[in-house]
Amino acid sequence: DGGITQSPKYLFRKEGQNVTLSCEQNLNHDAMYWYRQDPGQGLRLIYYSQIVNDFQKGDIAEGYSVSREKKESFPLTVTSAQKNPTAFYLCASSRGTSGGGISTDTQYFGPGTRLTVL
């Protein structure tokens, strides 16, 4: 089955710790994205990557880092510098890139990771 997987589903972190959220896709998509969703709010873009070994900051990149060493994987690290990391994190991917910026293709989402800071 083609799709996007995220792990873990629930993650608990102590203050001051870095944690890494996994995102894997087998859709052969070039572009991948990380969003943050807070209760009752929409999605805010953290980082996106159009192609392997390249990624761009989104609207709220501070306190987060990513890597894109493989086409199918786009892990997100929530660092201790992120002041309020408790949120629901969604990973997405889309087929194409459009020569700059975010693709207009449909974004498909993973099941999400709920991160709670203790």
Next chain:
Amino acid sequence: AQKVTQAQTEISVVEKEDVTLDCVYETRDTTYYLFWYKQPPSGELVFLIRRNSFDEQNEISGRYSWNFQKSTSSFNFTITASQVVDSAVYFCALSEARKNTGNQFYFGTGTSLTVIP
């Protein structure tokens, strides 16, 4: 200014009623794309539809229908004969295709729909 406005934050309907979710967007581009996603309680966003700005035909898929009107910059979503399984948060999104500054993808803040049995 909000690129995508979903003015209805919460809606409750009784099962079998029809319900329309509103979406108003703002763009100066002539080429753009509009989307609807469903987020059930499990959390995953499920893609429902993608329309481009050159296709104003309304679309129907089972109990779902979409009304795209460029004149009012709206892309409304109607669920006919609602069911409890339709209870979810629904997001409208806009994607602009820009040649020089790169493309952008905007989500609305979502409408939470509760269908009461």
